[in-house]
Amino acid sequence: MxxxxxxxxxxxxxxxxxxxxxxxxxxxxxxxxxxxxxxxxxxxxxxxxxxxxxxxxxxxxxxxxxxxxxxxxxxxxxxxxxxxxxxxxxxxxxxxxxxxxxxxxxxxxxxxxxxxxxxxxxxxxxxxxxxxxxxxxxxxxxxxxxxxxxxxxxxxxxxxxxxxxxxxxxxxxxGAVVEDIFPGVSGPIAVVGVSEKGILSLTLTVEQHGGHASTPPRISATARLAAAIVRLNNRPFRAGFTPTTLEMIRTLGAHASSPLRWIFTNLWLTRPLLLVLFGRLGPETSAMIRTTQAVTMLQASQAANALAERAVATVNIRVAIDSSVADAVEHVRRSIDDPLVRLDVLHPNEPSPVSPTSGPAWQLVRSTIEQTYPGTIVxxxxxxxxxxxxxxxxxxxxxxxxxxxxxxxxxxxxxxxxxxxxxxxxxxxxxxxxxxxxxxx
Incomplete structure (x- = not known):
């Protein structure tokens, strides 16, 4: 065996x-x-x-x-x-x-x-x-x-x-079987992905004359790039609940302790408050409600005493399922607002379609999880x-x-x-x- x-x-x-x-x-x-x-x-x-x-x-x-x-x-x-x-x-x-x-x-x-x-x-x-x-x-x-x-x-x-x-x-x-991910809900939760965010990377590039670091210009390539990154970081994508996230809130909210159960199951009244709450609870809940952007790589001069002739930042973006790659690129372009910072799009993938949460396929996955992990909320x-x-x-x-x-x-x-x-x-x-x-x- x-x-x-x-x-x-x-x-x-x-x-x-x-x-x-x-x-x-x-x-x-x-x-x-x-x-x-x-x-x-x-x-x-x-x-x-x-x-x-x-x-x-x-x-x-x-x-x-x-x-x-x-x-x-x-x-x-x-x-x-x-x-x-x-x-x-x-x-x-x-x-x-x-x-x-x-x-x-x-x-x-x-x-x-x-x-x-x-x-x-x-x-x-x-x-x-x-x-x-x-x-x-x-x-x-x-x-x-x-x-x-x-x-x-x-x-x-x-x-x-x-x-x-x-x-x-x-x-x-x-997804996996997890605990302590949703306020007021104790016990195991099986989260099943029915869609996934889109993904792309953008490079922000500034090219200008270099030279010796002892005689720097008023705005160097790295300073211009840094200013663009700060402006981008100060402009997060809009927040909003997708139908899938609302279904998750209703599903888990029905198992929450009071008074959170009432809050999660009366979304017609509490939705604006929950949107603010999700944005503040932590990185995971904040990422549930918006497209995210993160600067992950920086490249500039190869020497401590040399001005960069080319400064590059890589921005990794995860596109919310109610948005698109084009919307994400336009948001970055508006946020940076500097024609001397060039944007290049790398490996764009749109968000995935949403698979149904009813019907034979979903029920098979759900019931198998429930049999394997008794007492788990799916x-x-x-x-x-x-x-x-x-x-x-x-x-x-x-x-x-x-x-x-x-x-x-x-x-x-x-x-x-x-x-x-x-x-x-x-x-x-x-x-x-x-x-x-x-x-x-």
């Missing part, structure tokens, strides 16, 4: 770090992972076909009994970079520490997103071994560059579209990060984002950061979720 812990450890030990420039990527760990999967999951690889797409992404097909619309289960196996510096345990050692409910698997990719990949394959392996055959085809889509550009997922969607395939359900990473939400699933909205109306893991605030803080790890008990609950789900397909 498969050993989920040992299998995840084996996957984490392969440093499948994706880079913005594919030429900088070490592809040996990617090849090693592709070769390893048939050893870890032999029944799966006997029953399902596999093809490589876009270089290193994998598409599996489990043929169903009928020609009904298929399901797609998604994960990605690339990870963001990590070094040993600052980590309690090396990021690619996959050390198993502790015992009982506190036992942890440490390592980059445990939560994002090799844990999901392992849980999907463990669920398939269990159901194949039990003799299950799905009613309709099940596809497994495993991307190799989600953390950079998602070209593998795009290539998979192109391939499925060329074959006329329209999935009736797509599930990717995203709610839709708008995912603020970007995932490979956004490409699947082109061929399916039913795209949901949910990682079947219990994540504390501290654990969520390790995503793309040091000390990423997963409880062994969390891993087994994730395996249970996908085993249950697949048994119903």
């Amino acid at each position: 498969p050993d989920p812990v040992a299998n995840l450890q084996a996957l984490v030990r392969l440093a499948t770090i994706s880079r913005l420039d594919p030429a900088d990527t070490d592809w040996a760990p990617f090849d090693a992972l592709i070769a390893l999967l048939p050893e870890l999951y032999p029944a799966t690889h006997s029953a399902l076909s596999r093809e490589l797409v876009g270089g290193h992404s994998m598409l599996y097909r489990w043929k169903g009994r009928t020609d009904a619309s298929p399901t797609v289960l998604m994960a990605h196996y690339d990870v963001v970079s990590a070094t040993d510096e600052g980590w309690s345990h090396p990021p690619f050692a996959a050390e198993l520490v502790g015992s009982g409910d506190d036992q942890l698997i440490w390592g980059r990719g445990t939560l994002d997103d090799k844990g999901s990949l392992a849980c999907i394959l463990e669920g398939v392996e269990a159901q194949v071994t039990a003799g299950h055959q799905p009613e309709a085809d099940i596809y497994l889509s495993f991307g190799h560059d989600e953390e950079t550009e998602g070209s593998g997922a795009r290539a998979i969607v192109d391939l499925l579209e060329s074959r006329g395939i329209r999935p009736s359900l797509v599930i990717d990473e995203g 709610t839709p939400y708008v995912m603020m990060a970007a995932s490979d699933s956004r490409y699947f909205a082109r061929i399916s109306e039913f795209v949901y984002r949910f990682s079947p893991f219990e994540m504390s605030t501290e654990e969520r803080g390790t995503l793309h950061a040091i000390d990423e790890r997963m409880k062994v008990s969390t891993l087994f609950r994730g395996v249970d979720f996908y085993t249950r789900l697949i048994s119903r397909l």
Whole structure:
């Protein structure tokens, strides 16, 4: 029988770090992972076909009994970079520490997103071994560059579209089972992404004559760029509730303690007050109600005594689902209000369509969560990060984002950061979720 812990450890030990420039990527760990999967999951690889797409992404097909619309289960196996510096345990050692409910698997990719990949394959392996055959085809889509550009997922969607395939359900990473995220609501909450924000980056560039720093001009390139950044930072995007966020408030508000329950369930009266409250509670709630902008990278002179001839800032923008890339670019342009600061748009993606919170696909996801995590409140939400699933909205109306893991605030803080790890008990609950789900397909 498969050993989920040992299998995840084996996957984490392969440093499948994706880079913005594919030429900088070490592809040996990617090849090693592709070769390893048939050893870890032999029944799966006997029953399902596999093809490589876009270089290193994998598409599996489990043929169903009928020609009904298929399901797609998604994960990605690339990870963001990590070094040993600052980590309690090396990021690619996959050390198993502790015992009982506190036992942890440490390592980059445990939560994002090799844990999901392992849980999907463990669920398939269990159901194949039990003799299950799905009613309709099940596809497994495993991307190799989600953390950079998602070209593998795009290539998979192109391939499925060329074959006329329209999935009736797509599930990717995203929300999780969390606590203490909503005022007045205690106990676990499963947040399921029914859409995700758009994403783009902008570069703000100032170019002017350089020279020696001992004779600076009144306004240098860096000073002009800094002034533009300050003006932009002082002009946040407008705030507003989308229908999805209002549904989340109503869903969770019905479980809130008084008097918050009354506030959350009488939005016709309290909506303006809640908009102000969400803007002040913290970064997560503030991001729920607007497009966000963050200056993430700065480049200027290469020497301490040289004036910059070119100063560049990169602004990362997450576009609210009731807005657009064009609206975001125009907002930045108006905020900066300086013709000497050039704007260039990089890698724009519009917000994803909103998947329904009723009907068979939603009910299947919801009921499987409730069976796996009894007593959990299930709610839709708008995912603020970007995932490979956004490409699947082109061929399916039913795209949901949910990682079947219990994540504390501290654990969520390790995503793309040091000390990423997963409880062994969390891993087994994730395996249970996908085993249950697949048994119903």
